[in-house]
Amino acid sequence: MPTVREIEESLFTLAPREGAMEWDNVGHLVGDPEAQVSRVLVALDITQAVAEEAIAAGCQLIVSHHPVMNCNWNPVQTLRPDNPQGRLLLTLLQNHVAAVCMHTNLDVARGGVNDALAQVLRLEDPGPLSGDGIGRVGTLPAPMPLAEFAAFVCRTLGANGVRYADAGRMVSRVAVGGGACGEYEAAALAAGCDTFVTSDLKYHQFLDAPGKGINLIDAGHFPTEDPVCARLLAYLSEHFPELRVTKSTSHREVIQYYVEGE
Numbered sequence: 001m002p003t004v005r006e007i008e009e010s011l012f013t014l015a016p017r018e019g020a021m022e023w024d025n026v027g028h029l030v031g032d033p034e035a036q037v038s039r040v041l042v043a044l045d046i047t048q049a050v051a052e053e054a055i056a057a058g059c060q061l062i063v064s065h066h067p068v069m070n071c072n073w074n075p076v077q078t079l080r081p082d083n084p085q086g087r088l089l090l091t092l093l094q095n096h097v098a099a100v101c102m103h104t105n106l107d108v109a110r111g112g113v114n115d116a117l118a119q120v121l122r123l124e125d126p127g128p129l130s131g132d133g134i135g136r137v138g139t140l141p142a143p144m145p146l147a148e149f150a151a152f153v154c155r156t157l158g159a160n161g162v163r164y165a166d167a168g169r170m171v172s173r174v175a176v177g178g179g180a181c182g183e184y185e186a187a188a189l190a191a192g193c194d195t196f197v198t199s200d201l202k203y204h205q206f207l208d209a210p211g212k213g214i215n216l217i218d219a220g221h222f223p224t225e226d227p228v229c230a231r232l233l234a235y236l237s238e239h240f241p242e243l244r245v246t247k248s249t250s251h252r253e254v255i256q257y258y259v260e261g262e
Contacts, residue, residue: 002240004061004098005033007040010239011063011102011232015112019105019133023072026105030068030089031098037061042232043248044225046099048084051091053250060097063232065113065225067101068092106228108133111235113178116227120156121197123174130187135177135198137191143172146195146215153197157223161257163201165209165216169194178225189214199224222253 008028020026039059043050046068054062062068069076069085080086092099106112114136118126123138144152146164149171154162173195175188180200188196195215209216229247236245 001036001038001242003033004028004031004035004037004100007037007061007063007236007240008033008100011100011235012105014235015102015106015109017105019108021104024104025067025070025072026101026103028098028100030092031061031096033098035060035096035098037098038242038244040236040243040245041248042229042236042245043251044222044229045251046088046092046101047251048088048091049250050248051088051095051097053248054097055091055095057246059246061100062092062097063100063102063236065101065103065106065228065232067103068099102232107178111231113225113228114176116231117176117178117197117224120227121153121174121176123176126176129175129177129191130184135175135181135184135187137173137175137188137193139173140171143170146171149195150217153217153219157219157227158253159219159223160253160255161259162220163206163218165206167194167210167213167215169213169215171195171215176224178228179221185212185214185216197224220253220255222255 037060040061041054041059043064045066046062046064118136126136126138129135129137146166150164173193175193175196177184177198181198182201197217199221201218233245
C-alpha cells in the first residue's frame with residue numbers, strides 16, 4: 001500500500017507546490033508521512049463531520065482542497081478539544097487520519113479547480129482567464145438567455161440558489177472562476193466575455209455590472225469548487241488502483257436560501 005508521503009508526492013505532480021500562493025498552506029498537513037494508506041476520503045473541506053465520516057469508513061487519509069489549517073488567517077496557537085479547530089485536529093490525530101490539502105496550487109493547475117468548473121458548465125475550448133492561471137474562458141455550444149443559463153448553472157452545480165445581475169446580454173462567451181474570484185471581473189471583460197460565473201461577489205459588483213456590460217452569476221463558493229473533488233477521486237484511483245477512494249457525502253453546500261412563499 002502507498003504511504004501518505006507517496007500520495008502527497010503524486011498529488012504535487014498534478015498540482016505542483018510552486019503554483020501555490022506564498023501565503024498558502026498546502027501539502028501534507030496532519031499525520032504520519034510514512035503511514036500506509038488503503039482508503040482515502042476526498043472532500044472540499046475537512047470539517048468535523050468529514051473527519052468523523054473518514055473514521056467511520058476506515059480511511060487513513062483525507063485529501064481536500066481547502067487546508068485543514070491555514071496559519072495565515074487562523075493561526076494554530078493551542079490544540080484543545082474546547083475549540084472547533086483544536087477538536088478537529090485532535091480527532092484526526094487521535095484516530096490516525098492524515099490530511100493532504102491541495103489549495104491554490106490546484107486552482108491554477110491544468111485539470112484543477114477551474115478546468116473542472118469549465119467542463120461541468122460545458123464550455124468549449126476553455127483557455128486561461130488570467131496570467132496567474134486563475135479562471136477559464138470558453139464558449140457555450142449555443143447562446144442562451146441569462147435566466148436560462150443561471151438556472152442551468154444552479155442545477156448543474158447543485159447549488160441551493162444563485163445570485164445574478166443582468167446586463168441585458170445573451171450568454172455565449174463565459175468566464176469562470178472557482179471560489180472567490182470577484183477580483184477577476186476586469187479580466188473577464190478584457191477577454192470579451194458577456195458573462196462571469198464565480199462566487200462571493202460584492203454588492204457594488206452587482207450594482208455596477210449592467211453599466212459595465214457583463215452578466216454576473218454568483219453560484220457560491222462550495223458549488224463552484226466542488227467539481228474538482230471528482231477530478232481528485234479519478235486521479236487517485238488511476239495512479240493508485242490499490243486504494244479505495246470515495247467522495248464525502250457529509251460535506252455539502254451549507255448556505256440556505258429563503259424564498260417567500262416556499
